[in-house]
Amino acid sequence: MAENIVNNDIIKEENLVYKKTDLLTDKSLSYCPGCGHGTAHRLVMEVVEELNAQDQTVGIAPVGCSVLAYEFMDIDMQQAAHGRAPALATAIKRLYPEKYVFTYQGDGDLAAIGTAETIHACNRGENITIIFVNNGIYGMTGGQMAPTTLPGMRSSTSPYGREVESMGAPMKMTELVAQLPGTYFVTRQAVHTPSAVRKAKKAIKKAFENQKLKKGLSFVEIVSNCNSGWKMTPVKSNEWMVDNMFPFYPIGDIKVPEE
Amino acid sequence: MTEEIIIAGFGGQGVLSMGKIMCYSGIVQGQEVMWMPSYGPEMRGGTANVTVIISDDRISSPIINEFDTAIILNQQSMDKFESTVKPGGTLIYDPNGITRHPERKDINIYRVEAAAEAAKMETTKTFNMIVLGGFLKIKPIVKMENVIAGLKKSLPERYHHMIPVNEKAVKRGTEIVQEVQKV
Amino acid sequence: MKELRLMKGNEAIAEAAIRAGVDGYFGYPITPQSEVLEYLMLEKPEERTGMVVLQAESEVAAINMVYGGAGAGKMVMTSSSSPGISLKQEGITYLAGAELPCMILNVVRGGPGLGTIQPAQSDYFQAVKGGGHGDYRLIVLAPASVQEMYDFVELSFDLAFKYRNPALILSDGAIGQMMEKVEIGEQKARLTDAQVKERCPWATTGKDDNRERNIITSLDLDPNQQEIFNEKLQAKYKVIEENEVRFEEIQTEDAEYLFVAYGTSSRICQKSIQLAREKGIKVGLFRPITLFPFPVERLKELSKKVKGILSVEMSAGQMVEDVKLAVECKVPVEHYGRMGGIIPTPGEVVEALEQKFL
Numbered sequence: 001m002a003e004n005i006v007n008n009d010i011i012k013e014e015n016l017v018y019k020k021t022d023l024l025t026d027k028s029l030s031y032c033p034g035c036g037h038g039t040a041h042r043l044v045m046e047v048v049e050e051l052n053a054q055d056q057t058v059g060i061a062p063v064g065c066s067v068l069a070y071e072f073m074d075i076d077m078q079q080a081a082h083g084r085a086p087a088l089a090t091a092i093k094r095l096y097p098e099k100y101v102f103t104y105q106g107d108g109d110l111a112a113i114g115t116a117e118t119i120h121a122c123n124r125g126e127n128i129t130i131i132f133v134n135n136g137i138y139g140m141t142g143g144q145m146a147p148t149t150l151p152g153m154r155s156s157t158s159p160y161g162r163e164v165e166s167m168g169a170p171m172k173m174t175e176l177v178a179q180l181p182g183t184y185f186v187t188r189q190a191v192h193t194p195s196a197v198r199k200a201k202k203a204i205k206k207a208f209e210n211q212k213l214k215k216g217l218s219f220v221e222i223v224s225n226c227n228s229g230w231k232m233t234p235v236k237s238n239e240w241m242v243d244n245m246f247p248f249y250p251i252g253d254i255k256v257p258e259e
Numbered sequence: 260m261t262e263e264i265i266i267a268g269f270g271g272q273g274v275l276s277m278g279k280i281m282c283y284s285g286i287v288q289g290q291e292v293m294w295m296p297s298y299g300p301e302m303r304g305g306t307a308n309v310t311v312i313i314s315d316d317r318i319s320s321p322i323i324n325e326f327d328t329a330i331i332l333n334q335q336s337m338d339k340f341e342s343t344v345k346p347g348g349t350l351i352y353d354p355n356g357i358t359r360h361p362e363r364k365d366i367n368i369y370r371v372e373a374a375a376e377a378a379k380m381e382t383t384k385t386f387n388m389i390v391l392g393g394f395l396k397i398k399p400i401v402k403m404e405n406v407i408a409g410l411k412k413s414l415p416e417r418y419h420h421m422i423p424v425n426e427k428a429v430k431r432g433t434e435i436v437q438e439v440q441k442v
Numbered sequence: 443m444k445e446l447r448l449m450k451g452n453e454a455i456a457e458a459a460i461r462a463g464v465d466g467y468f469g470y471p472i473t474p475q476s477e478v479l480e481y482l483m484l485e486k487p488e489e490r491t492g493m494v495v496l497q498a499e500s501e502v503a504a505i506n507m508v509y510g511g512a513g514a515g516k517m518v519m520t521s522s523s524s525p526g527i528s529l530k531q532e533g534i535t536y537l538a539g540a541e542l543p544c545m546i547l548n549v550v551r552g553g554p555g556l557g558t559i560q561p562a563q564s565d566y567f568q569a570v571k572g573g574g575h576g577d578y579r580l581i582v583l584a585p586a587s588v589q590e591m592y593d594f595v596e597l598s599f600d601l602a603f604k605y606r607n608p609a610l611i612l613s614d615g616a617i618g619q620m621m622e623k624v625e626i627g628e629q630k631a632r633l634t635d636a637q638v639k640e641r642c643p644w645a646t647t648g649k650d651d652n653r654e655r656n657i658i659t660s661l662d663l664d665p666n667q668q669e670i671f672n673e674k675l676q677a678k679y680k681v682i683e684e685n686e687v688r689f690e691e692i693q694t695e696d697a698e699y700l701f702v703a704y705g706t707s708s709r710i711c712q713k714s715i716q717l718a719r720e721k722g723i724k725v726g727l728f729r730p731i732t733l734f735p736f737p738v739e740r741l742k743e744l745s746k747k748v749k750g751i752l753s754v755e756m757s758a759g760q761m762v763e764d765v766k767l768a769v770e771c772k773v774p775v776e777h778y779g780r781m782g783g784i785i786p787t788p789g790e791v792v793e794a795l796e797q798k799f800l
Contacts (some may be wrong), residue, residue, distance in 0.1 A: 058514065061659075070657045076646035078513045079659035080506065087503040088510030092646070094494045095466055095516045096635070099648060103664045117506070120499035227786040282448050286623050292448065294621035298474060298559070318559065319712030321620050324789045413448070 021050045023074045030068055036224030037065060039191040040133055041072055043201045044104065047208050048075060057100040058092050060085040062114075064106035065139040085115025086121035089128045100211050102129040107148040108138045111173045111218025115147075118173065123184030125216035129207040132173065132219065135226040136245060143229035147171040150248055155229070170248065174221040178255040184216030186255035190223045192238045196251070203253075215257065223249050260315050262400050263323055267308035267340050268332025273387030276413065277330075278309040280391065282399035283409030285313040295321040306335055313400055330394055334358055347442060351394055361439075368439040370395055376435055377428070385428035392432020403429070445626040451503065451591040451617040452477035454624050455489045455521065455547055458595035460487045463630040464545075464695035465516035466494040468507035470526060472557040474615040475549035478521045491632050501526040505533030505546070512542035515638040515645030517599055521547035523615070525556060526566050527573075534608060535574030539660025541675075543602035545595065546580075547611045549618035552756075552783035560783025561615030566760035569612045570734045577672055581609040581686065582733040584704040588622035590731075596627075603641065605682055612733060616706040616785060640752035679735075688731035689740060693719075697726030699799060700744060703754040703767050704730050706785060711754055713788035718795060725795060733761070738768040750799040754791055755779045774775060774799070 023045035031037045031152035048057050054075055061069040063082035080088045085103035093101040110118050110132050121128065137155055138144040145155040145162060148170050152161040157178035162170075179187040185207055200222060207218035223245050227237035264281070268274045275296055277282070282292035293312040310326075312318050325345045331337050331352040337359065344350050346365045354360070355374035371393030378385040395401065406429060412424055449457065456478045459467060467487075469479045479497060487493035494511075498504035504520045509519035522530060527548045537544060548569065552562035556610075569582050585591045591613060598609035639647050647653040662668045693715055694700065699755045701711040705758035708729040718725045728744060730737050745751060751773060759777035766775045778794035780786045786794075 055648040057648065058646045060510070066662065070655075070659065074649065074655055076649045076656045077658070078510060078646055079540075079657070079661055080509070081532055084502070084506035084509075084533070087498070087506035088513070090466060090468060090496070090503075090505035091494075091510035091518065094496065095511050095514055095518075096647075116499050117503050120503065252505045279448060282621060282623075286446050286448060292621075294448070294624050295616065296619060298615070298619050318622075319716070320710040320714075321616060321706070321790050322710055322785045322787055323713065324787045 012101070019044045019229045021049045023054060025072055025074050030071060031065060032228045034225070034227045034237065035065075036135070036191045036222065037133060039070065039197060040131065040200075040222050040224070043197070043204050044102070044131060045075075047205045048100070050205065051100070051208060053100050056098070056144065057102070060088050060101075060103040062103070062105040062109035064109045066104055066106060066133065067140065069104050077206055083109050083112070084117055085109065085114065085130070086117040086126070086130065090121050090124070090126050093126055093128050097127070097214075100129070100208055102131060102208070104131045105133070106139070107132070107134040107136065107146045107173075111147040111171050119177065119180070122177040122219065123180045123182045125184070127211050127214050127216065129204075129211060129218045129220065131204065132221045133224050134221055134249065135224045135229070137226050137229040138172070139153050139226045139229050143226070143231075148173075150244060172249065174219060174249075174254055177212050177219050182216050183219055183255060184213070184257055185210050185218040187219070188221040188223060188249060188251055190241075190246075190251055192225070192241060201223070221249070223251065260400065262313050262328065262398065263326050264313075264328045264330065265308060265326045265340055265343065266311065266330040266332075267306070267336030270305045270307040272307070272332055274307045274332065274386070275309050277387040278311040279413045280406065280409050281311050281401065283412045284405040287405040287408045287412070288401060290315060291318050293318045295320055295337045304440065306333070306338075308336065308433050328394070328398060330390060332390065337361065349397060351390070351397065351436070353390065364440075365442060367397075367441050369393065369436050370439055371432060371436045373432065375433060378430070380428060381424055382410045385425060388428035389432040389435070392429035393436035394432075395429070396433040396436045446623050447624050447626055449588055449624045450619060450621050451585070451588045451613060452549065452619070453481045454592040455595055455611070456481035456485070457626065458592040459519060460485060461627050461629050462596040462599060463491060463517065463632040463634055464493055464519055464595075464599070466496070466507075466510070466511045466518040468496050468498050468504040468518065468520050470498050470501045470504050470522065472501075472523045472526045472785060474561070474618050475521050475523045475547065477618070478547065491629070493632065495630070500503055501529035505537075507576055508546075509533055509537055509540070509542060509791060510733055512537065512544040513540065513646050515647055517633070519545040519547070521549065523549045523551045524562075525569070527565065531568075531574035535576050535578060536581070536660050537608045538574075538578035538580065538732065539576060540658050541606040542608065542658065543599070543606055544608050545598045545602060545611065546608060547613065547751040549613065550614040552781065558639050558783035561756060561785060562781065562783055563614055563705060563707060563756040564758070564760065564781065565612065566733065566755065566757060570736070570764070578675060579606065579607075579682075580732050581607055582612050583609065584612050584731060584733050585617060586705050586729065588617065588620060588709045589624050591617060592624050598665065601686060605678060607678065607682070608652060612705065614706050615783075621658030663726050669717040680775055683735040684705070686732060687735050687737045687739070689737040690729040690731060692727040692729070692745075694726035694728060694744060697724055698742045698749050699723065699795060700748045700751045700800065701725060701727045702730070702741070702751055702761070703727065703796075704733060704761065707754045707756060710786060710788050710791060712792040714795070717788055718792045721792070723792075723795065723800070734763045738767065741765065741768040742770065745773045748773060751775045752791075752795050752798060753777045756785060757781060
């Protein structure tokens with residue numbers, strides 16, 4: 001009881017500096033402390049809330065760390081087979097052209113097993129939003145090499161570092177889909193600093209608003225960390241991301257529609 | 260009444276569409292019909308054949324061992340299907356390009372010189388309709404007026420101006436079919 | 443008077459889909475079923491009813507589009523032939539696991555592998571026993587005519603929505619490619635979005651204030667919960683077995699021998715009956731129309747009055763196992779079949795009957 005009294009002393013309107021959007025459920029996030037997924041989830045749900053579109057939005061969860069995204073987002077959601085989220089989104093959007101439809105996918109899901117579904121949804125110019133969280137590794141299965149793993153980067157399936165000669169070079173999916181005429185807005189963001197978070201949110205909002213224009217697919221990559229998979233502290237992993245991921249995956253807009 | 264027919268020839272001769280017109284004619288006069296093509300990587304000039312069954316009753320197997328009538332339009336088909344005609348059945352063929360004429364003694368055999376006749380008409384595309392006319396003369400299982408109705412149903416509207424010339428070809432077929440052997 | 447048309451089985455499926463008010467078709471070309479997609483593209487169903495038709499990048503994408511559409515409560519379908527259906531198995535097990543209603547057409551061709559493009563019935567196990575991973579069943583209908591191809595489209599959707607379960611039409615290259623007379627039904631209106639919400643309160647149609655959010659998933663990491671869910675699925679399949687058995691009997695009244703055959707084989711057997719009876723052999727046909735649920739009870743009853751059963755299939759002998767299970771070894775059960783795209787002739791089937799039993 002004593003603890004509650006202390007909390008109640010603190011929880012006052014004038015002390016409120018941040019309020020979680022109602023569109024995130026009260027369920028504790030299953031992500032590792034320090035992971036960027038939580039922030040990315042929040043941004044997507046804040047955007048849906050600002051668009052007043054809870055009843056107009058259908059999200060698709062992938063297979064990977066965010067397989068349980070539907071536990072945290074208080075909207076109607078479908079959980080897809082590994083890599084197939086853009087196929088689900090394609091059908092839902094075509095059958096409900098006025099709804100907001102988005103996929104939320106990791107780099108293993110989107111850039112490896114789901115390459116065909118991703119490329120073709122982009123090429124057809126489906127009026128959906130793809131949120132692509134890239135941390136350069138398979139997080140949920142325990143830190144295996146992903147198509148996005150950097151050259152020389154260690155993972156449980158590249159224990160001596162990714163050797164480009166035999167394992168291939170990392171794939172820049174975002175640059176790749178920007179080449180396709182069906183994509184309308186393609187950008188790469190991050191969520192490691194307050195200013196990055198503000199920019200990322202702006203990009204996500206634009207990506208959702210674009211659905212109403214029916215001009216093609218909006219693709220938002222969020223370069224993120226995986227402190228567990230990278231075997232670093234959260235702070236260290238963010239520093240490593242800035243020093244190593246960003247030079248290879250530079251932050252910024254890649255394809256911007258002419259206003 | 261059940262009539263089981265094989266039509267066989269080259270792709271592009273109108274074998275499949277002849278079968279379709281027969282079927283449509285059967286539908287027009289309230290019969291059951293079945294059209295089963297050989298399908299596969301076949302092309303113009305390759306072999307094509309189709310089984311057609313027209314019956315007053317429910318049709319059973321689309322695959323049959325022997326036929327009441329074989330309509331044969333090239334040598335390969337003669338080699339393949341002459342033996343599949345039921346004893347007492349009918350074989351109708353166009354002698355154009357045939358090097359080995361039918362040899363069976365236990366079937367009725369008719370010739371219809373459709374290729375030669377088609378060359379004399381406005382368009383050689385009427386070839387298959389001349390053959391159909393020959394068949395209908397021998398086996399009047401569908402009435403002429405129903406064939407015309409069937410043609411209308413099976414042809415897209417943009418080709419309906421072709422119906423009179425096709426009708427003429429069917430009639431010509433009934434005139435030129437010749438009996439070779441009757442058992 | 444009803445409209446009669448001469449149609450291929452594949453075309454009948456496509457026209458029936460438009461007329462039944464199907465909302466979406468997602469497919470990928472493969473012989474011998476490409477006419478389904480071709481017919482739909484030619485017919486412009488988006489103009490006729492607003493139906494969505496999309497050529498996907500692969501069979502895998504197509505079945506997952508079906509998952510998305512079905513999860514949103516819409517009437518959606520796909521079609522393919524054997525190699526493509528193998529690719530779709532991932533999506534099919536997810537559909538079964540998420541309890542989503544949809545229709546899948548398999549116009550079977552000979553296998554294994556790329557096999558042949560000619561008709562076969564060698565996908566019986568895959569269709570009836572599962573196909574993908576996990577304990578699940580599809581409702582499986584086996585049409586034997588072009589008219590049944592047409593009629594089973596609506597029937598399969600009715601059953602799929604009634605039980606929230608994928609339904610599969612197991613056809614073959616012969617029925618897909620053959621043309622027969624088809625009686626065309628009335629054009630039904632597609633359901634409005636409001637009607638979809640009413641029929642499918644579980645679908646992802648957008649969370650409003652009146653309900654909790656809807657989640658379409660086949661995942662439950664808690665094995666206890668997953669077992670409870672599996673028990674629920676099995677109970678559903680039992681209800682389907684009790685209520686949805688369909689079959690046809692031809693000349694079984696005085697039969698001393700019985701053919702058991704579905705689809706194209708059942709058509710061949712009808713002719714074989716005629717040939718056999720001309721020789722004085724009293725044989726009848728039992729034709730399962732639903733392959734799952736398999737008509738166990740009626741077949742068991744019939745087996746008591748015959749001397750032998752010949753299961754005729756265009757396969758190495760798959761359904762014959764279910765026939766044996768149904769008759770519980772009370773009567774000899776034999777198999778006759780051809781493989782690799784060869785269709786047995788009616789005469790061959792009679793010879794097989796004579797060889798095995800007479």
